[in-house]
Amino acid sequence: MFKFFSNESEWDIFKSVIYSCEAIYTKSKKEQKLADKICNSIWNDNTDTRPDFITNDMMIEMFEVDDIVAKKKGRENPQRKADARALREVERLIQQFPEGTFADDLKIIAHGDTRYNPKSDNFIPDDSVSHHNYRAYLSNFQRICQKHLNSVEAYRKNYPNKKLGFLIVDDSTFYITRKQFQTNPISTKEAFLDYPFFDKNFMNLFITSKVDFVMWAFNNKYFYTSEFPHGEASPFPTIALISKDNYYTRYSKYFDVNSMVSLEE
Incomplete structure (x- = not known):
């Protein structure tokens, strides 16, 4: 990759x-x-x-x-939105650890699930074609x-x-x-x-x-x-x-x- x-x-x-x-x-x-x-x-x-x-x-x-099936001429991409949400959550968790726990050049892998609804905290089933x-x-x-x-x-x-x-x-x-x-x-x-x-x-x-x-x-x-x-x-x-x-x-x-x-x- x-x-x-x-x-x-x-x-x-x-x-x-x-x-x-x-x-x-x-x-x-x-x-x-x-x-x-x-x-x-x-x-x-x-x-x-x-x-x-x-x-x-x-x-x-x-x-x-x-x-990815996007809306608003690509401005609303559900996968990128889910990935960004996942990255923010990982970064939030990292901040909870003492300074120096992780290297300064730490690389992060964060892949979000588009089926997850953060407002209701549950998963909404979909099919691959709609994704x-x-x-x-x-x-x-x-x-x-x-x-x-x-x-x-x-x-x-x-x-x-x-x-x-x-x-x-x-x-x-x-x-x-x-x-x-x-x-x-x-x-x-x-x-x-x-x-x-x-x-x-x-x-x-x-x-x-x-x-x-x-x-x-x-x-x-x-x-x-x-x-x-x-x-x-x-x-x-x-x-x-x-x-x-x-x-x-x-x-x-x-x-x-x-x-x-x-x-x-």
Whole structure:
């Protein structure tokens, strides 16, 4: 995982991705060469001015997406709200201990349960589809990605001679088609071709953009098999690098949004 602790900074998350280059997927030698350059360059934290991270000749803007059903154009995300509540509770409990009990650089993992209602102090049952689904995944991606695309001209004005990349930290679950879900087993290739960078619903945002490459870091995609029922040994890459030349490939197509189901259903 690239985003493990609740109190990690953007810089921490970025370094976690960059230092995981052995797991990167590329579609061509040109992309592999670019991946090697990205992973071996000296990066600087530029989050105060944007884009987020820069080298002498490259710049990367990072953002996170998930598949959580959110309200108010993403401003009300129940999972992030539950996580923040859990973090506050952990921090409150830590303060009850004598000073010096914990290290100053203590890292915290706090994952909230969206079913818990703090006002009534009980749990409200729900189903996985109402919590996360592919339509929410696509909607969240389009909204957040377009927001950053709208700033591309500003990034280029700040650094006109640098290559621009987007780094997507993806917290969504693994999706396959309903037909595949009902088929046992499905091939590794079939499942791999269900990755979002093969879905034109996602990638069409980049086709006419001035983004030179996209790095996609998958933080929560677990593929379950009879041998590894908890998804602990996934055969799939955790990072993909896609250059402008390969935003569409011969495997790209528009996925049927209504047919995609999460492996966590």
